[in-house]
Amino acid sequence: MRWQGRRVGLLALAVACLGLCSTASADVTTERSSSILVWPKVLANGTRDTIIQISNTSNSLVRAHCFYVNAALTNPALPQGPLNPPLWLEVDFDIMLTKQQPTYWVVSEGRDVNPLDEPCHPGDPTCANSGFDPGHIPPVVPDFVGELKCIEVDDSGAPLAGNHLKGEATLIRLVGDGLSGYNAIGILGQENNGDSILVLGGGQCTGSGQICTSDDDCGDSGPCVFEYNACPQTWIVNHQAQDAPNLVLGPESAVETELTIVPCTQNFETQIPTSVTIQFQTWNEFESQFSVSTTVTCWANFDLDDLGAPAMTFAGQIVPDPQGTMYLHSRLRSAAGTPFGFLMVAEEKHFFASDLLAYAAFNPHIEGERPNPDIITIPADQLEP
Numbered sequence: 001m002r003w004q005g006r007r008v009g010l011l012a013l014a015v016a017c018l019g020l021c022s023t024a025s026a027d028v029t030t031e032r033s034s035s036i037l038v039w040p041k042v043l044a045n046g047t048r049d050t051i052i053q054i055s056n057t058s059n060s061l062v063r064a065h066c067f068y069v070n071a072a073l074t075n076p077a078l079p080q081g082p083l084n085p086p087l088w089l090e091v092d093f094d095i096m097l098t099k100q101q102p103t104y105w106v107v108s109e110g111r112d113v114n115p116l117d118e119p120c121h122p123g124d125p126t127c128a129n130s131g132f133d134p135g136h137i138p139p140v141v142p143d144f145v146g147e148l149k150c151i152e153v154d155d156s157g158a159p160l161a162g163n164h165l166k167g168e169a170t171l172i173r174l175v176g177d178g179l180s181g182y183n184a185i186g187i188l189g190q191e192n193n194g195d196s197i198l199v200l201g202g203g204q205c206t207g208s209g210q211i212c213t214s215d216d217d218c219g220d221s222g223p224c225v226f227e228y229n230a231c232p233q234t235w236i237v238n239h240q241a242q243d244a245p246n247l248v249l250g251p252e253s254a255v256e257t258e259l260t261i262v263p264c265t266q267n268f269e270t271q272i273p274t275s276v277t278i279q280f281q282t283w284n285e286f287e288s289q290f291s292v293s294t295t296v297t298c299w300a301n302f303d304l305d306d307l308g309a310p311a312m313t314f315a316g317q318i319v320p321d322p323q324g325t326m327y328l329h330s331r332l333r334s335a336a337g338t339p340f341g342f343l344m345v346a347e348e349k350h351f352f353a354s355d356l357l358a359y360a361a362f363n364p365h366i367e368g369e370r371p372n373p374d375i376i377t378i379p380a381d382q383l384e385p
Helices: 002-021 314-318
Strands: 036-044 048-056 062-070 089-097 102-106 144-153 165-173 179-183 185-187 197-200 202-205 224-228 232-240 253-263 275-284 289-297 300-303 327-334 342-352 355-362 365-369 374-377
Touching: 036 165, 036 253, 036 342, 048 089, 144 165, 165 185, 165 355, 179 342, 197 224, 232 253, 232 342, 253 275, 253 289, 289 300
Parallel strands: 179 355
Antiparallel strands: 036 048, 036 144, 036 185, 048 102, 048 165, 062 089, 062 144, 165 179, 197 202, 197 374, 202 224, 232 327, 232 365, 253 300, 253 342, 275 289, 275 327, 342 355
């Protein structure tokens, strides 16, 4: 009867998800080429490394200006707090891709410009840095955790709404086997005035440069030129309760879910990190609902049980209800009064008898668009080629 109840609850949850997920708006994308690419989870911390892949989907040369954001804590041995904030240090570089060119690099190593790179051959496991070099890509500092953002620009270095970039990330486990991958989050461009203020979900009045969401905001200084699509209003994650067993591996197994989140609004000019408060609404298989919130500053990577909500865990589900529940449906959005949106990826960790067997990253679903714009500010002098 316990498993029958779980199946009925899971079916109800799946039906509810169909109703909720079918209205998702593709204001950010993981499948279409875009003008801004964001890799929220980039690791080169001695335990895992990251391979970045980026492609030009057009038949013309494309340029991009990229930023690594190092979000390691000031003192990694201590918990995050007011006296131990994330570093939020950025390193920028430029890349250039010929028509239909893909390229890649290992984050810890970067990539030099070397015309003598050996070509790849099918089945060659030693192949590295093959193909046309996109430009000098610096290696990250040791123990790097953070994000990568690439913005399509024109020949002068000004932002361009070309929608020619697509990307992926592969997370490599350095100790033991295991790969995990996800698609970069793409933000589609609409129009662009070429300045260093990038407006997501809005634009600027042509006469005054004022941030706007419609021509009415501009008055006589209009029209409002929309630059990029908005960040999502809601992120949808279907996941197991923390430490619930993997049904294939049996009762000695456990599954943990990890979320990586970055704010949509960022200021690379001041390098002052943005904070966003995120509200979780979660339902279990029996349609019981609970909520919890957390605040992310600069960048965050955390397990669901770090939220301090017992109902997020398998044990916490069993205590109030002897039937227990293995599967949860969570909807994440910026809390009321929070002016910023956020981007995210999720990753499962699979254990057996306390041994970590595998990772599995995935891109959550989205629904709707934020009514208020987010802004990415880039130093104008860094956009000069």
